[in-house]
Amino acid sequence: MESLKKRILDEGRVVSEEVLKVDSFLNHQLDIELFQDIGKEFYDRFKDKNITRILTIEASGIAIASIAAMYFKVPVVFAKKTESRNLDKETYKSVVYSFTKEKYYDIQVSKRYIHKGDNVLILDDFLANGKAALALIDLVEQAQANVSGVGIVIEKGFQNGGNKLREAGVNLESLVIVDRFKHGKITFIN
């Protein structure tokens, strides 16, 4: 996706060999016009999968999933990371290790909002080691629903999440795949 690559090259800030900040348009300030292009692109790639529901995880995935859902015309469900008094007691639950935050946390979805037989598209902003994506897949499988695809905006090709998912037979579509950031430079694998 060329418009996305251009934004990453223009505004991405390489913080270390492994960390790319794209918070000017993707995950702190959100460029909604770009998100519409991203949503259309996901729709093009998954439109023949009869998607019935989009699943993501708070917080940065919510905007991507919500805009994409306009094209698929299906509801979004987002997994919650924190305990809330207002969350249903009956939930599907999984565990994620966050390298960014250096801790384990639970993610949960109310059993009301993923149904047996649903064709679920999982969307998120980044794929690195794949921990969050695998936990979301776990939630879908607990619900006896189908993982119809995983759509990622930026995959870090030098971490093993992408390979893990592909080897597991997941239909993974990453809009861009970046290589390790050597000497502060951004290069793309796809």
Place this chain on the structure above:
Amino acid sequence: MESLKKRILDEGRVVSEEVLKVDSFLNHQLDIELFQDIGKEFYDRFKDKNITRILTIEASGIAIASIAAMYFKVPVVFAKKTESRNLDKETYKSVVYSFTKEKYYDIQVSKRYIHKGDNVLILDDFLANGKAALALIDLVEQAQANVSGVGIVIEKGFQNGGNKLREAGVNLESLVIVDRFKHGKITFIN
């Protein structure tokens, strides 16, 4: 907004005199078609304010802000609740007390993404005691930007957030205002 009232009456679950769950369409599962109507409604109410930026707070506010931003054609910025290694060091910071989670937490926005002179529209799903809205207003004022309006999907008219904001001269628009849930019943004030 009649379509919203109907959804609240049809699907809202009254959990106590003060708690209404609307997680089937507003803040866990998201009905994006309804969100488009909500976004248009906010646009109608604030379109003459020359909005340059929409500010919200993670997580439930993000979807509302993102869909509304399509109509305003401005970027969204969402305040973050948790420390992240990837957040800029230079942030505007404020403190919120959450009655739902029974704790204080910091919210932060990078100084890069709210500018002096910006006309900021603050959007969120619920207004109860107003703590989150006041903290967002604080962030905008720290940036020497203008609070051009606050748009809320559901205001709890029996808590004092709405009055606090109106008394402070804030241009507050709540799409619906609900009264205390006596005997499990939902009634609207506006």
